[in-house]
Amino acid sequence: MDQNPVLLEMRDITKRFPGVKALDHAQLTIRKGEVHAIVGENGAGKSTLMKLLLGLYAPDEGTIIWKGQTVRFRSPHDAISNGISMIHQETSLMPTTSVSENIWVGRENKFTHFGILNVRERDRAAQEVLDSLGIAISPKTLIKNQSVAQNQLVEVARAVSYNSDLIIMDEPTSALAEADIQLLYKIIRDLTAKGVSIIFISHKLEEVLTISDRVTAMRDGRYIATAEAKNCTQDDLIKWIVGRDMDAMFPKEEAEIGDVILQVKNLSTLNKMVRDVSFQLRKGEILGFAGLVGAGRTETMRALFGIDPLETGEVILDGRKIKIKSPKQAIHYGFSMVTEDRLRLGIFSKLQVKQNMSIVYLRDITGPGGTVDRKEEERNCLEMRDKLSIKVSSLKQPISGLSGGNQQKAIIARWLLAKPRILILDEPTRGIDVGAKAEIHHQISLLAKQGMAIIMISSELQEVMGMSDRIMVMREGRIVGEFLRDEADSEQIMKKAFGS
Numbered sequence: 001m002d003q004n005p006v007l008l009e010m011r012d013i014t015k016r017f018p019g020v021k022a023l024d025h026a027q028l029t030i031r032k033g034e035v036h037a038i039v040g041e042n043g044a045g046k047s048t049l050m051k052l053l054l055g056l057y058a059p060d061e062g063t064i065i066w067k068g069q070t071v072r073f074r075s076p077h078d079a080i081s082n083g084i085s086m087i088h089q090e091t092s093l094m095p096t097t098s099v100s101e102n103i104w105v106g107r108e109n110k111f112t113h114f115g116i117l118n119v120r121e122r123d124r125a126a127q128e129v130l131d132s133l134g135i136a137i138s139p140k141t142l143i144k145n146q147s148v149a150q151n152q153l154v155e156v157a158r159a160v161s162y163n164s165d166l167i168i169m170d171e172p173t174s175a176l177a178e179a180d181i182q183l184l185y186k187i188i189r190d191l192t193a194k195g196v197s198i199i200f201i202s203h204k205l206e207e208v209l210t211i212s213d214r215v216t217a218m219r220d221g222r223y224i225a226t227a228e229a230k231n232c233t234q235d236d237l238i239k240w241i242v243g244r245d246m247d248a249m250f251p252k253e254e255a256e257i258g259d260v261i262l263q264v265k266n267l268s269t270l271n272k273m274v275r276d277v278s279f280q281l282r283k284g285e286i287l288g289f290a291g292l293v294g295a296g297r298t299e300t301m302r303a304l305f306g307i308d309p310l311e312t313g314e315v316i317l318d319g320r321k322i323k324i325k326s327p328k329q330a331i332h333y334g335f336s337m338v339t340e341d342r343l344r345l346g347i348f349s350k351l352q353v354k355q356n357m358s359i360v361y362l363r364d365i366t367g368p369g370g371t372v373d374r375k376e377e378e379r380n381c382l383e384m385r386d387k388l389s390i391k392v393s394s395l396k397q398p399i400s401g402l403s404g405g406n407q408q409k410a411i412i413a414r415w416l417l418a419k420p421r422i423l424i425l426d427e428p429t430r431g432i433d434v435g436a437k438a439e440i441h442h443q444i445s446l447l448a449k450q451g452m453a454i455i456m457i458s459s460e461l462q463e464v465m466g467m468s469d470r471i472m473v474m475r476e477g478r479i480v481g482e483f484l485r486d487e488a489d490s491e492q493i494m495k496k497a498f499g500s
């Protein structure tokens with residue numbers, strides 16, 4: 001890779017936002033045909049560096065050299081016409097329009113003759129792009145009717161369809177199932193074989209070492225190191241990312257397991273995504289849900305939380321049968337749920353970080369007559385900020401100015417502050433950096449110790465096994481296995497999950 005010509009060089013890039021230096025003399029060199037990963041904590045400046053390249057922000061200082069020329073792109077459109085496209089961390093698709101419309105947005109003139117858009121031609125072209133990449137999605141489907149994973153693949157298709165020389169992928173696999181991740185790796189390998197360069201941003205260090213040729217680590221907006229992936233270990237990366245040695249996983253603290261608080265019996269949903277699911281949950285217990293993405297784990301929790309309608313099933317709380325018909329009722333009964341799609345469903349983007357954190361738990365500190373103890377609110381939010389190391393310049397800043405991972409931490413803080421009786425966590429550490437991940441594990445463990453009953457869905461086997469007292473395995477909407485902490489074995493769990 002060291003022999004390949006340099007395609008892009010970013011030198012001494014500095015960028016300030018009010019109250020924060022997002023980039024501090026950062027640098028990056030990309031060679032032709034390489035997969036180059038960028039790693040770093042939430043808020044390290046990865047996305048900002050890419051947005052600067054793309055012309056979404058202007059750097060305060062620094063030089064960008066693209067194909068040997070000093071450049072400064074004025075807009076993503078400008079960048080695209082010079083051969084750079086990007087898959088953003090936050091989805092940029094329009095919910096009420098079709099897959100095909102999203103792939104060709106801004107390029108409709110390709111299919112417009114005498115002022116009339118030929119929709120069939122456009123859809124056919126979209127189909128060709130999807131087919132060539134092996135993505136099994138129909139161009140006519142509306143974005144809002146697709147899963148997060150499917151939409152992530154649409155973004156991949158769109159980025160690739162520009163035939164760019166450089167494609168930036170900002171956490172492209174965060175919501176993908178294993179099969180789709182493999183598909184994306186294949187797409188990446190095919191692209192690099194043709195000489196396309198890829199910038200790959202990810203918090204999954206194993207993946208980073210698998211897919212990339214070289215890795216650049218950043219910390220606090222600064223450049224730390226660039227190395228060949230084959231010469232690195234995960235421990236090297238962790239050391240560069242957090243600046244010290246550490247374990248990515250916090251040891252689970254033993255909690256006393258109490259009485260059964262929740263019984264779910266024969267739950268099935270009208271959409272057939274959940275079939276005959278039964279389980280029990282005890283106080284102080286962490287019940288893990290393992291399985292492949294799409295196995296029905298999220299759907300089970302959505303049904304339990306009153307989002308999706310039930311076909312059959314009983315929910316028994318403290319020995320009493322209850323009916324939960326809406327999330328509001330679920331919250332009333334003491335349930336809380338951190339959704340996997342928090343960046344889309346959980347954020348009030350115009351509100352302050354503090355308001356986003358305290359929006360649920362406020363009712364607990366609201367006195368008679370509706371007075372809120374603002375001091376208490378401030379104290380609790382500051383404590384959460386420190387515990388989860390949420391990177392903010394002020395708790396009063398709008399949450400939209402936070403990095404993707406820090407927005408996620410704020411939403412997790414919201415539900416930790418709410419102190420529910422039953423906490424449902426769906427992929428709690430997706431998109432969270434290694435340091436904060438260990439801290440979130442620690443917090444979850446402490447809550448269980450205080451008697452909270454916790455359900456945790458995770459596609460990361462190491463995480464489910466490390467955190468859970470008991471593990472349920474799901475496949476195709478059903479529970480196909482149950483393991484106690486001591487008998488859990490990764491091979492056995494995977495076999496159940498894959499159905500072999």
Ligand SMILES: Nc1ncnc2c1ncn2[C@@H]1O[C@H](COP(=O)(O)OP(=O)(O)OP(=O)(O)O)[C@@H](O)[C@H]1O
Nearest residue numbers: 017022042043044045046047048401402403404405
């Ligand atoms: N539009 C903005 N306004 C204010 N501050 C911003 C803005 N965009 C980014 N920042 C700040 O710049 C810093 C770097 O953010 P950036 O999004 O680049 O981090 P990141 O490395 O991509 O993190 P993550 O892994 O969480 O996605 C953060 O402190 C963030 O709060």
Ligand SMILES: [Mg+2]
Nearest residue numbers: 047089403404
């Ligand atoms: Mg980012």
